[in-house]
Amino acid sequence: MTENKKQNQSKGVKRRKFLKYTGAGLGLMLGGIWLARNPLRRAMLEMGETTILPYQGDTNPLLWLEVRPDSSIVLHSSKVEMGQGTFTGLAQLAAEELEIPMERIRVQHATTQSGNIDGMSTGGSMSIAALWTPLRELAATMRVMLMAKAAEKLSLPPDQVTLKNGVFAAGGKSLTFGEVVEGVTDWDIPKAPPLKPRASFRHIGHPIRRVDLREKVTGAPIFGMDATYSDMLYASVLRPTHIDAEITNVDTGEAEQMPGVVQVVREADFVAVVAESQVEADNARLKIKFDHQPNRNWNLEDVLKAVTVGNGKKTVFQKEGKAVEDISGEGEIIEMEFRSPIGAHAQIEPNGAVASYQDGRVEVKISTQVPKITRAEVAKALGIDQKDVNIIPTYLGGGFGRRLHTPHAVEAALLSKAVGRPVKSFFDRIQEFQNDTFRPPSHHIMKAKLSPEGKVLGLEHQFASGDTFFNSALDPGISATVLRADFGSVRGGALIYDALPHRSTYYHVDLPFATSFWRSLGLLANAFAIESFMDELALKTNQNPVSFRLDSISDENPYGVRAKKVIEACAERAGYRDTVLNGRAMGFAACIDGGSPCAQVAEVSIEDDKIKVHKVTAAFDCGIAVNPDLVKAQVEGCICMGISASMFEKMDLKDNKLSPVIYGAYDMALMKDSPKEIDVILLEGVDYPGPVGEPPLGPIGPAIGNAVRRLTGKRLTELPLDLNQKNTADPA
Template identity: 45%
Template sequence: MAKENPAKEQAAKDKRRWRVSRRGFLIGLGVVGGGLALGWRFGLPAARLGIANGLEEGGAPGGAEVSPDLWFEVNPDNTVSLYLMKVEMGQGVHTALAQLAAEELELPFENLQVIPASTARGIEDGFGTGGSTTISSLFTPLREGAATLRLMLQAKAAEKWSVEPDNLVAMNGSFFKQANPEETMTYAEAAQGVSDWEIPKDKPELKGIREFAVIGQPMQRVDFTEKLTGRAVYGYDARVDGMLYGAVARPPRFTATLKQASEGTARAVKGVVDVVIEDDFAGVVATSRGAAYRGLEALELDWDLGETYQQADIDALTQVRPGEGVVVQKEGRVAAKLKSATSIRAEYHSPMAAHAHLEPQAALVEVRSDRVIAQVSTQSPQLVRDEIAEALKRKKEDVEVTATYLGGGFGRRLNVEVAVEAARLSQAIGKPVHIGWNRSEEFRHGYVRPPTHSVLEAALDETGKIQAIRHELASGDVAFPFLPAFLSTIFGADFGAWRGGRFHYEGIENREVLSQRVKLPLKTGWWRGLGLLANTFAIESFMDELAHASGQDALEFRLRHLSASDHNQRLKRVLESAAEAAAWGTTLAEGRAHGIACSTDTKTVCAQVAEVSIEESKVRVHKITTAIDPGLIVNPDGVKAQTQGAIVFGLSSTFFEKLTIQDSQFAPQNFDTYPLITMKETPEIEVILRQSGEEPFGMGEPPLGPVAAAVANAVFALTGQRLRSLPLTLS
């Protein structure tokens, strides 16, 4: 037997131990990014592996300025701080994530403090907060981290009491002895004076669904008080002493480029402090935002206007070219079946749309000699950090970005220009600079939802069952503009564009989807749900057309084409739940009708029934009844709120939102020419929650899918008019 090496054994032991010198107790979790073809999910490593990785780096857990870890901190008052890189933009994820942590910590929910992490402290979250993946991606790693922290504290409590850890029970942020329950020690007391922590040898055992006491409960949002009292800091609110305001020259058309710039009379404008002109960039810094914009107007700018495009050009480009798409779904022999039978065909369109969030993008950046500090309204702090570092030729670790609260995100804040603009101005003048876009800039210079065109064709057998079905869709880019160019060659079709475009009716043996990439002369990109709304509108409207053509009830027609798979049975349950709650098939008040639609997205299934009437030649929606199954429900109130918000968002697009261009310019510049839905037009929304499984799925976007189709189908049931273009307009 080989002789043991004491020095090597001690070194290995030291690697498993963690020495901290700062007050309290910190624990780091390495959460590995694992990009996947159709989504951005964090890997699910054991928490102890992440901790070991942190130890290997040496010193980071002791409070180093930069660490790619997720942090817990036990405070002297027996609260625990949870530092989250995921961004809160109204969707309630900070609350749900806090529930996950509190559950495994055995900590009262009110004792957990959520703190937005900066890029110097939080996990390496390459994609950011989007894609309805926050809760599902962190469900296991966050609970593992919390359980590991609890076990490490329990070991120290046992050591102080000179008992075995198994003799202790954790409850409400304290440990007590099983033999003497009246003797307790808080987590803070267990951590007090300890500088040497040992990692549990085994991966922590997590609670089962039947043991949950915090998960599944309707907890009050952790940001409630801040927002109620006005203390919440949004990007537009960010302030530091000595801060100045910036404004940047923008092209008069989306095809224009800056040829030449000079100061003109900008420096003579009251309040203007400096003018910054670089090769492709011109900006003004002033003591107020108004002065900065007035200074901007005084610059002398020469633009190359580029080509001129009209809306008709965009419409002509966004057309399906039969047979040219990339196959993204193929089951059975669609071509042969369609060729041998009489088919039904229909086309559907959706326009460009703005994000129209209430808070335009904003950033406060201070460029110092040794580091850059930024507060930004962004969904992706790490991406902003990387862009600032590249623009200023700095190391990434010298740039610290913290995401503020967001006044709406919807994908627009995954890629923001404002942070680099503020950074360039700050570097030029040596002072912190705040830039907040105005409403016109947001409408005219951001990226937009691309237009779409869908062509659907199907053949029915003599019983009215679908023999074969095909969906060909054409869309501008959604994800490709923000990804390495080689990926567009690999994928061929933008996976964001065909999101929601595949058939989820597994009872149809022959089904095929082809997606075509449309290259447009303007910036398109992320938008809430990506292609989900437009594609579901097309598919679910077409399913309704097929049901009507074959004389079948729209609900029964859908149910008939579902299989016995778990996914399709979940879809069946939400369809039946929504229909039952809405009294589908019963006689409604005169002048009213129902329409139904369903969708699946990020494994979440959703069905909606719309009740509509026609008043003064316009469609009025009285009620949306929705049933949704997002897997395991972490916070029922949060799920209901997200469902209601997504439906309202979808209704706004269903009836009002349409972005057009004229002379290579976006026509709308404010809400007077780009109206949104108002409270007056918002219907009653009933949400039925159906829970299944032991893990949560996506929630922020799935309820958006069916709403436009449900309304359009109800309009057809009432009027006989088949509306195939968004926004819906009666002829």
């Protein structure tokens, strides 16, 4: 290597940092808030609603993009694919700047040992938004690097080389990507060139077919549960069947005698059977005898009583108006209460991992949203260095927030170490339902004061809920102290109707079972309370619910202009009418989540004493839709999953036992319950992509409830929506 080249290389290494975002780590950010407390706390909680957390990871294009000898490109993605279409969107961003046809790019999950580790996990609907600029810069940089090598090989200056449709050409000669990289071992990493202008996009903004489509229609073995090692054993871990109870008097005598059992392993935190097959492991585990020592008795009513406004740690996080009771002058106070239940993730692929431990190193194949955290936890539990742990993320058979917690990776790794062979360890369905990290239940009090003329003098949202972010794997541990309000549970709880004096107060309650991230977090429950109440206020004051909302959002609201456009577009597209026609009514609702406004109209009838949703119209502004077809797929999925969560799903709790523990009994929307028509229109209020996968979950529940209100005169105030529910509010 010449002296000159060495210099270039060291420069190259320094330059690698050029793309690194300066986004402060969450811990640092929280530390800053602590110093200033309340005003900043409020700002932080509101910011948490809309901020895109930047990409925090490696920025070497050579780690991200691999040019294969056949000129195909492999994108090693630090974001995981759980159905949201991230792989396709990221492939579009990279292919755009690399000037290659889409069929030339493949995407696979980056393993933690390949170096491309993402500090921000996959969640919050932020993958495309966070990588929008960094990934295009990486690909553009790669393009310049390839251009330089192509020029060298063609013995022509780089500015004479052209790149079109994945082929370099100059002076009548051409080179493929594979030919350019052949034999090259040293790469100088230059400064990122300017990005392509919007007008020349060939992939971004087009409905490219999913890159994982064929694998998914042919049943390819791509999921965590499909992972194997030769010589692999199967484990079944004993898990709690009761909440807030200790497992005692574990007797594994009979289990040890069961056919196929290789070993019963007792670790500090768990007991597991390891056997030759899954069936044998599960059968033997069911023979383990044990007792439960409950710390206290819990029933659902105890939980509901605890989750009630007034209990727990109080945080006022919007203060742009007085408490409704303190508003002076003549007027009527309207007050309504709402509740949402404990919700299960119920993702179809159970949790689990396949681990292979050998000589102080371990490899784990797993469906995880947090490869970095999974790695840290495994390394810590095994007392080995993080570099000796390789997490190999697989496709996720559903994420929805459930895969942000992966203690089962630690279990599989410890079991592999204990038995000296690779081990596959998975939950069964009953264990999934009993040990989920549930969506916390919530209680809401909505209040407004109306002047004698029907003007809204003040609007207030008070609500109580449990952990979402707090005590999660992502929580640096100080959040509860610093923020008091859990910004996951608060999500969607801020009132967007800033033209009215408004105030929001949150009460954080500790629950006796694990609750955490569930797709859209607090939005589902908060939007239900707020949007049902807004509808009631519109009825009470004889206003059209669409124009009432439009009038209640100011132009100073940072998302106000976009939200109003979305509301108008949705009402117009649906032909919204405030009257019942041929037994069908329309319900309107809207929200702003993560900075992406969404409005929906649900067309509903009552058939055989049941709510029937016929059609849903949605307008959604996520900024640039990198792949409009997949954005629409997310909106459609959110609508149908939202119908499931807001019309059917709920967990019960009796004598410390959560139920149901099986599909069917845990009632979910099926084909028959999904609307025959879903009409989605996309607006583009900003010139960058915003969150997609969660915001459309907000409006659907209240939109249905608002339609039911027009059909029956009854205001349903509890999720899941049930025409026979006891707690309904009197008609206005």
